[in-house]
Amino acid sequence: MSGSTVLLLVVLLLIAAWMRGDFALTLIYLVVGALAAGFWxxxxTLSQVKTRRRFNTHAFPGEKIHVDLTVHNESWLPIPWLELRETLPVALAGPHSFRSVVHLPPGGHARFEYSMDAMKRGYYPVGPLFVSTGDILGLSDPLQAESGAEHVVVYPRIVPFTSVNVPSRSPQGTLRHAAPLFEDPTRAFGKRGYISGDSLRRIDWKASASTGRLQVKLFEPSIALETSIILNLNTDDYYYRSRIDSTELAIVIAASISNWIIEKDQMAGVTVNGRDPLTGDGRSQPLPPRKGKGHLIRLLETLARAEVVENSPLIPLIQKQRYHLAWGTTLIVITGRANDDLLSELYQARREGGNVVLILAGRDSSDETIRARGESLGIPVYFIATERDLGIWMQETKRI
Structure with a gap:
C-alpha cells in the first residue's frame, strides 16, 4: 500500500469520526474495496504474463545481435499497463537500455525488437527482464516480476593468416614442408631415373615399361602439425599500465593461430591459465589437440569466456601439460613477459621432443635479452605489440 493511500484512509477516518455520517464510511469502503480489487x-494478471526472448547466442566482433522479445498475457483479464525493463550489458548496448510500457488485452501479446553491437569479446548476460504492473488508480505500489537472464558469447577477433612459421617434427602429415626428411607416399610430384640403393617400392613400373629404363617416383615432403597452445592470463605476468590491452591481444593471437592450424586440417588444443565463469571451480578447462570446425568453435568459446586471474603461476601449468604431449607436438606459449625460469622450463619441453615457440604479447613485452637467451636454447621468441604486428609476423614467416 502506498503512502498516499494510507494518508487518504486516515483523512477519511477523521472525516467520518467528525461528521458521524454514512458518506465518509462509504468512501472508506470504496477505497478499501478498490485497493483490494486492484491488488488481486x-x-x-502478473502471474499470467509470459515472456520469451529470441536472439543469436553467438556472434563475432562487429556483428549486430538482434533480439526479439515477446510478451503474452495468458489471463482472462486485461492488463491496464505493463512496464518492461531489460537489463543489458554495457559492453554491448552502451548507455542504452530497453524500456517500454504496453497495454495487453485478455490473451493479447506484444512484440518488441532491439539490437546490440558485438563490440568486445566476452560472455555476457542479457537480462534479467523486469516486468511490473499495478492498479489503474495507482492506489497500491506496483508489483514486479523478474524473468531470468540468458547469455551471449562474443568470439575473440581472428586475424586471418596465410602462413605461419610453426615448427613440427611429426611425419606423414598433410602440410608441405621444405625439409625432405619426411615424404608423403600419397603425394607424388614427378619421376627420375633409378639409382642404386633406391627402394623397389618406389619404382613406377608403368613408366619404366614405356621408357625402357627404370623410373622412380618422387614424393613431396610433408609434416603433421599437432599444436598445443598455452595462453597465460595471470595478471602478474603482464605490465600494469598495458595489462588490459595486452591480455586481449594474447587472446586474439591464440584464436588466430588456432583458426589457421585447424583450417589446415591439423590438430590444435588450448589451455588457458585463467578464469572461466562456466566451470564449477572457476578455472578454465584444457582442450586437447583435435581437428574440425566443431572443435574450433569450442576453442573460440573457451577463449571468449576467458578472464584474467591473479596468483596463478604459469610454470606449474606448463609442467603439468607437457607430460601429456605426444612426441613432436608444437608447444606455443603466449604470455606478457618471460624470465630465465620460464625459458628453462620450455627448454626442458624441447629436450623431451617438443617444438617450442614463445610469444610475448603487449607494448611493454619486448626484451632482446630474452630473445637472445631463447635463441641460444633453440627456442624462437616473437614480440607482438599490436594486432598490426600479427600481419607483419605473417608476412615475414615462410610458408610451410
Whole structure:
C-alpha cells in the first residue's frame, strides 16, 4: 500500500469520526474495496504474463545481435499497463537500455525488437527482464516480476593468416614442408631415373615399361602439425599500465593461430591459465589437440569466456601439460613477459621432443635479452605489440 493511500484512509477516518455520517464510511469502503480489487487484479494478471526472448547466442566482433522479445498475457483479464525493463550489458548496448510500457488485452501479446553491437569479446548476460504492473488508480505500489537472464558469447577477433612459421617434427602429415626428411607416399610430384640403393617400392613400373629404363617416383615432403597452445592470463605476468590491452591481444593471437592450424586440417588444443565463469571451480578447462570446425568453435568459446586471474603461476601449468604431449607436438606459449625460469622450463619441453615457440604479447613485452637467451636454447621468441604486428609476423614467416 502506498503512502498516499494510507494518508487518504486516515483523512477519511477523521472525516467520518467528525461528521458521524454514512458518506465518509462509504468512501472508506470504496477505497478499501478498490485497493483490494486492484491488488488481486494486478497479482493475478502478473502471474499470467509470459515472456520469451529470441536472439543469436553467438556472434563475432562487429556483428549486430538482434533480439526479439515477446510478451503474452495468458489471463482472462486485461492488463491496464505493463512496464518492461531489460537489463543489458554495457559492453554491448552502451548507455542504452530497453524500456517500454504496453497495454495487453485478455490473451493479447506484444512484440518488441532491439539490437546490440558485438563490440568486445566476452560472455555476457542479457537480462534479467523486469516486468511490473499495478492498479489503474495507482492506489497500491506496483508489483514486479523478474524473468531470468540468458547469455551471449562474443568470439575473440581472428586475424586471418596465410602462413605461419610453426615448427613440427611429426611425419606423414598433410602440410608441405621444405625439409625432405619426411615424404608423403600419397603425394607424388614427378619421376627420375633409378639409382642404386633406391627402394623397389618406389619404382613406377608403368613408366619404366614405356621408357625402357627404370623410373622412380618422387614424393613431396610433408609434416603433421599437432599444436598445443598455452595462453597465460595471470595478471602478474603482464605490465600494469598495458595489462588490459595486452591480455586481449594474447587472446586474439591464440584464436588466430588456432583458426589457421585447424583450417589446415591439423590438430590444435588450448589451455588457458585463467578464469572461466562456466566451470564449477572457476578455472578454465584444457582442450586437447583435435581437428574440425566443431572443435574450433569450442576453442573460440573457451577463449571468449576467458578472464584474467591473479596468483596463478604459469610454470606449474606448463609442467603439468607437457607430460601429456605426444612426441613432436608444437608447444606455443603466449604470455606478457618471460624470465630465465620460464625459458628453462620450455627448454626442458624441447629436450623431451617438443617444438617450442614463445610469444610475448603487449607494448611493454619486448626484451632482446630474452630473445637472445631463447635463441641460444633453440627456442624462437616473437614480440607482438599490436594486432598490426600479427600481419607483419605473417608476412615475414615462410610458408610451410
Amino acid at each position: 487484479w494486478s497479482r493475478g
